[in-house]
Amino acid sequence: MAASATPRTGKAVAVAFSGGLDSTALLHATARAAEGTRVVALHVHHGLQPQANDWAAHCERVARECAAGFACTRLSGAPGRGDSIEAWAREGRHLALHDMAIAAGADLLLLAHHRQDQAETFLLQAMRGAGTAGLSGMPRAQWRDGLCWARPWLDRPRELIRAYAQQHALSWIEDPSNADARYARNRLRQTLWPAFPAAEAGLAQAARWAQQVEALAAEVAAEDLARLSTPERLDLVALAGLSPARASNALRAWLAPHTVAPTSLVERLLTEWQPGSTLSWPAPGGELHAYRDGLYWAAEALRPPPPAILDLRRPGLHPQPGWGGAWLVEPASRGIAADRLVQLTQRSRAGGERFQRAPASVPRSLKKASQEAGLPPWRRAGPLLFDAQERLIAVAGLGLDARAFADQDEPQLSLRWLEDSALTQSEGEGGTAA
Template sequence: MADLATPRAADPTSPAVAVAFSGGLDSTALLHAVARAATAHRVVALHVHHGLMPAADSWRKHCETQAHALGAEFVSTRLSGCPSPGESVEAWARLGRHGALHDMAVAAGADLLLLAHHRRDQAETFLLQAMRGAGTAGMSAMPRSQWRDGVRWVRPWLDHPRDRILAYAEHHGLRWIDDPSNDDPRYARNRLRASLWPAFKANEAGLAQAARWAQEAEALAQEVAAGDLERLVQGARLDLVALHALSPARKSNALRAWLRPQMAISSQLVQRLLEEWRPGAVQAWDAPGGRLHAWRDGLYWASGAEVPQASARLDLSRPGFHRQPDWGGGWSVEPVGEGGVPASVLAQLTQRVRGPGDQFQRGVGTVPRSLKKAYQELDVPPWRRDGPVLADADGRVVAVAGLGMDARAFAARDEPCWSLRWLEDSALPQSEGEGVVDA
């Protein structure tokens, strides 16, 4: 049992080592082993109270008593809210638990978080994902080590069978909680354990090995996708012609990698995009959180925020970035020598949707055009033509998102003036929020 009692992942440079501690057999054994091994470091037991079981309060007290008996610090968080109608209780609890564990670890000064998942957990996860039709990312199951927002999540016992953990706990006379929800057939993992696991138990090691192969395959797929996307992506545009020149497998792989940071991907959406796109066509597909647009043989993502219909009064007379959250962007205001709008005009603006009679003049001496014509002349994509219009106190157009300032609103020569520029949220640098002006 010596290898169980000395987790190889312990980082001696960490100011603290955190252990996810539910009070069950596995986490009790892990906390005991870590407390014995990490004598030179603080050990912090992190407990999440889900609020789902009547006995949860007594479990928390048990965990606190056990942690202190082992010389570990104890921190607990109770999840707020409850699953929404139709939402999986398992998914809700897992998401809340992960967030709580991360926040508690950071607050405790620990950048290493140990979890007690073992080989059977890994094999079960692989089976569940396979039965759901998951790809290599899903069948990779649980990683042994992973950084998440500054905290390293490590599963030091992922290769160990549960029988060894049970023997370790019994040898040291440990006491743990038996959660009755582990036998509740409403949960997919419990149904698998009751109905299918007896037939697969003898193949536990093979299933866990299959998960490791899936992890390698997924890592390779990500490397290939990264190389392909370097050639396929320019700014917010994915080159659809070049994408379709790839082999079917690389084409699907690259598209998934491009979509992944923006939405929850479904195989049906990927298939539709690959099958339905036609060169030169203007197309759109609904997607989680927004829409995907094909335009001039490029694919673009646009968030699904609804365009506000009500007008609003704005004072943009101060320099800085004036965020307009309902519109998915904001106005950047900066002083300029010429070709800007007088500050007196910026103090009394109305922000509204485009009207049927609106016109825009690009430069001094040019002919005013309808907004439709102006957007076409500047090659503004169709889905970016619904941004806000700014009008002065007399209703005259001052600036239009995607087009810029109307030349008719420019200040007179030698009059102090300011530039107005619309920036979408997706185009903002990470530090943009530092100069935000409340508008």
């Protein structure tokens, strides 16, 4: 029985090693199949059992017998009052495993989950009313933060793993908490599998079908969103033209980069919005706004940074931490003279500012100018730029004030505000603040 996955770079293979039956067999099989690749066993000391120190020592000894490296991290802190011990341990374990794998030079982390684990995950998610993403259970392989989390035995029955361990006379830890009926997964193991031993294969297969359905839904959503949206705006009129299931699927996909949207929020968005209406819905981490038949995401507003002095005379991208965007300065045939951008004051609205959209237009209040430009209310907080004489130069979302335009015979620069969501990692940085 072999661990079939191999590391992408060949530096090292890490194995999550609790010392139990499954991870002991996986470490042994991986070490045998390594063929010159360094193997390192990663143990997380949760500090929840009185035998935890002995378990760590056992794991180090077994790793040495397998000619594998060993690393151990003890979790600090404890679950808060009312918090799930399982959730606390899982979150801490995942972080510790990631950090230890990266420190060991591994880009592949093997986990010993098997078919029964997958079947249990499917059933627990179904009882919680999960959708296809939850019913899909655990993926066979997934890249996260520079590390591939792989489960090479996900389709293998546990009986086969036990037979391998017995064949090679392996020794492993029996964690007494695995018999604690307070935990839902343990109750399943104590009641379901003895009563329905054939259910494991069927439930694991159902998880594989759910994975296919989820992949298909993602493909359909990608096709729909290519027509219906930009990273900043979702066309609600076009969304309403889809079937209810397809609209819900596309909406969830558009929301995914911004927030974890509960089912109730998706249903409210699809039923409460009417063409032409202006509505807002609170969501985890921010708010959703329906404005001029488009849906927009706004992250939780932070207190605007204090006024700052900027030098924007050099073309390029000038990020503004705290404001959620950057000023983009570029050469232009119609813009502002570079020497007026040497000492600018950046601040939020104070009230009473007036903006002139074009040379022949009349200066209007920022509220009126924003309405005319179609700038949504939640994007009207600034920042604003003023020159050394406190004359308004530019407003985020509106652009240059026409009164700042240079004479035609002067070298000129344009000034444009870009939200963080519109920026890409490939764009350069520049600018200074004092």
